Amino acid sequence: MKExxxxxxxxxxxxxxKTKATIRETSTVFCVSKSTVHKDLSQRLPRIDHEKYLRVxxxxxxxxxxxxxxxxxxTQMKYVNSAKKKN
Numbered sequence: 001m002k003e004x005x006x007x008x009x010x011x012x013x014x015x016x017x018k019t020k021a022t023i024r025e026t027s028t029v030f031c032v033s034k035s036t037v038h039k040d041l042s043q044r045l046p047r048i049d050h051e052k053y054l055r056v057x058x059x060x061x062x063x064x065x066x067x068x069x070x071x072x073x074x075t076q077m078k079y080v081n082s083a084k085k086k087n
Contacts, residue, residue, distance in 0.1 A: 012040055
């Protein structure tokens with residue numbers, strides 16, 4: 001694995017551990033695709049640092065379990081904001 005990919009993978013993992021960010025938020029910060037972030041964390045990180053991978057996986061699993069709630073809140077805010085614009 002190239003050194004810059006390994007470095008990016010570790011930086012992404014540290015960012016998620018510090019901020020508990022989602023894959024989408026992390027991809028925006030690092031200017032890479034969601035697929036790249038996912039591949040870095042699910043395939044490359046276990047080979048580089050398995051202990052860190054397990055900690056990151058807990059955060060990603062938690063984010064996944066809350067995804068439907070966040071989507072509902074987002075939809076609710078969309079309609080609240082559109083109602084405010086009509087008034």
